Amino acid sequence: MxxxxxxxxxxxxxxxxxxxxxxxxxxxxxxxxxxxxxxxxxxxxxxxxxxxxxxxxxxxxxxxxxxxxxxxxxxxxxxxxxxxxxxxxxxxxxxxxxxxxxxxxxxxxxxxxxxxxxxxxxxxxxxxxxxxxxxxxxxxxxxxxxxxxxxxxxxxxxxxxxxxxxxxxxxxxxxxxxxxxxxxxxxxxxxxxxxxxxxxxxxxxxxxxxxxxxxxxxxxxxxxxxxxxxxxxxxxxxxxxxxxxxxxxxxxxLEQNVRDFKLREKALAAELGLTGDDDERAGAMVVGRFEDGTPLISAPAATDPNPTPNNFNYDDDPLGLKCPIHAHVRKVNPRVPNDAEQRSHLMPRRGIPFGDPDRDLEDEDSFPTGGVGLLFMAYNKELERQFEVTQQFWANSFDFPNGTAHGADGIMGQGINDDQMWNSEYGEPGEEKPFRFANFVTMRGxxxxxxxxxxxxxxxxx
Known part of the structure; x- marks a missing residue:
């Protein structure tokens, strides 16, 4: 049967x-x-x-x-x-x-x-x-x-x-x-x-x-x-x-320019006035998580969780005052509860990095400008409904998911030529500043x- x-x-x-x-x-x-x-x-x-x-x-x-x-x-x-x-x-x-x-x-x-x-x-x-x-x-x-x-x-x-x-x-x-x-x-x-x-x-x-x-x-x-x-x-x-x-x-x-990405993180922190321990929040605003995996929606600083939290959504942050609307992990998984249509576009990912696996990830003097990156792989039932929606209409879009033009995904977005908008405060309205964070990931084929x-x-x- x-x-x-x-x-x-x-x-x-x-x-x-x-x-x-x-x-x-x-x-x-x-x-x-x-x-x-x-x-x-x-x-x-x-x-x-x-x-x-x-x-x-x-x-x-x-x-x-x-x-x-x-x-x-x-x-x-x-x-x-x-x-x-x-x-x-x-x-x-x-x-x-x-x-x-x-x-x-x-x-x-x-x-x-x-x-x-x-x-x-x-x-x-x-x-x-x-x-x-x-x-x-x-x-x-x-x-x-x-x-x-x-x-x-x-x-x-x-x-x-x-x-x-x-x-x-x-x-x-x-x-x-x-x-x-x-x-x-x-x-x-x-x-x-x-x-x-x-x-x-x-x-x-x-x-x-x-x-x-x-x-x-x-x-x-x-x-x-x-x-x-x-x-x-x-x-x-x-x-x-x-x-x-x-x-x-x-x-x-997807080839990654690590050096320029890290320099741009620092420039974004300076633009938003994030100093000291708070400067790491600039990168988290781009990605939606701190380097250790702490979701930005959950905390304004890294907490080194184990395991990396995944049981969260953005219901209490509709304007992106904690986690920007255009943060990478929010763009490609908006996490709207009970939204079956939105969930239908998600796909199981099976990628793996390429490039030197033994390089010192903390050595700023040796950050590569190319030759490293991600071999992105994902399985789909329908390419048009899943991957193509998330790339074309989510990551590349300036007004997804809430209809306001906050910006495209600074990680996966392709061909971005406009600034995103960034809130200088965490969790409350602050001065929104335009700043372009894009094009550090190049699709090579x-x-x-x-x-x-x-x-x-x-x-x-x-």
Whole structure:
């Protein structure tokens, strides 16, 4: 019996054995992040004259792709016994990849036409790094050791060249982490500007929801529970079972200019008259959280929480007097309680930083102006409804979410040429000052992909 839409409309109890056939056919990393600290992301192009050989290679990879059920069992073994999991492998096709294989792709105009055709404020494709141009597939290999990732990738790709698959480029991802703690034994994920990253995720599994409740209590501020059938899963038209699912993947390489970002933080603090310990609030006004993860809506100073709070909303701050309307985390998740339409645009994110993971994040003299950043990845049920709304109509907009022109998102907003408005006081009306904080994150390329079911991959030439 096929898994019902009603079951998929709420977090899944993955230990229910009735769901295991579906989870065995679904690629991992969709319902829960793989958690590995290193990845090699291979961008592939197919030789149209060797499609039979290409299909054979994809089918071979399909036998190696990590299933959702395997990933979840490995994650449980790590939590309970400290037993590390193995190398994870994930495979994706673009619309052009489907076309070269002669297979009808999943439907959707955004996927069909490609990221470069959409109105996202991005640089033109001619300015993208060349390995993002005209890509047919993406292969991701992930593990907690650079050596293990490299060895596994070499084995998987050994016959690509003779089989009509060209590796046109590789992005290497390396996680950045804070110091380990009791609740975060590997440390909290951070990004190159120095801020805790990865919170406010839609939670698609019952055990993830229960863990959140154990850390923060019942959801009185913001409810992170989402049904995977609403947020991520798409029935795979090429799958071989009634419960074959996939998901649309957004991939964007976002380069960060850390030095200029930090200098601009200081300039904003000076403009607003924030001095001494209070000067850190300038950066928190841009991001919406302090570097340690303290939400600005909750406190005017960092409190080093553990875990990083997530159970909050902005109901008592409609004018943005505590947390600016245009702060990054408020822009991309406005947290309006019981607003089903607004929640429908959120998506599970699975990004990882790129660039030197060992650099000193506190050494101002060595702050990079490029070469580091975030490999943004997010799974979507509908690209147009989820990612494209949050990028085009939320992050890039000057008047979202409350209809007043306070400014665009200073982190994710693209092509910003106007000042945002900043309140100099915390929690009460003060002098609003115009100040432009933008363009320290540059989109270097990306694409839309689909994560097919394992049964599709394993039977490609049958």
């Amino acid at each position: 096929a898994v019902s839409d009603e079951t998929l409309a709420q977090p899944l109890e993955w230990r229910d054995t009735a769901l295991w056939p579906m989870l065995d056919d679904l690629q991992g990393n969709i319902l829960k992040g793989h958690g590995r600290d290193h990845t090699m992301n291979h961008f592939l192009r197919f030789d149209s004259a060797k499609i039979a050989a290409v299909k054979g290679q994809i089918q071979a990879i399909g036998t190696q792709v990590t299933s959702a059920i395997r990933q979840l069992h490995e994650a449980e073994a790590f939590r309970e016994f400290g037993r590390p999991g193995g190398t994870n492998v994930f495979f994706f096709l673009s619309a052009s990849g489907y076309a070269k294989l002669g297979i009808t792709p999943p439907s959707g105009d955004a996927f069909k036409n490609g990221m470069d055709s959409r109105s996202l404020g991005d640089p033109s494709m001619s300015e993208w790094e060349t390995h993002f141009q005209h890509i047919d597939a993406l292969l991701i290999v992930a593990d907690d050791s650079v050596t293990k990732v490299a060895n596994a990738a070499a084995h998987l790709t050994a016959r690509f060249q003779t089989s009509g698959i060209e590796i046109v480029g590789v992005d290497a991802g390396h996680a950045l982490r804070s110091d380990p703690s009791l609740n975060e034994p590997k440390g909290r994920g951070i990004e190159h500007f120095g801020y805790v990253d990865g919170r406010s995720q839609p939670l698609l599994l019952v055990d993830e929801v229960q863990r959140e409740i154990s850390l923060e209590g019942e959801f009185s501020g913001w409810d992170p529970q989402f049904g995977p059938g609403d947020a991520a899963l798409v029935r795979d038209p090429g799958g071989k079972t009634p419960d074959s699912f996939g998901s649309f993947l957004v991939y964007r390489k 990306g694409g839309y992909f689909f994560a097919p079911s394992k049964s599709f991959l394993k039977t490609l030439i049958q």
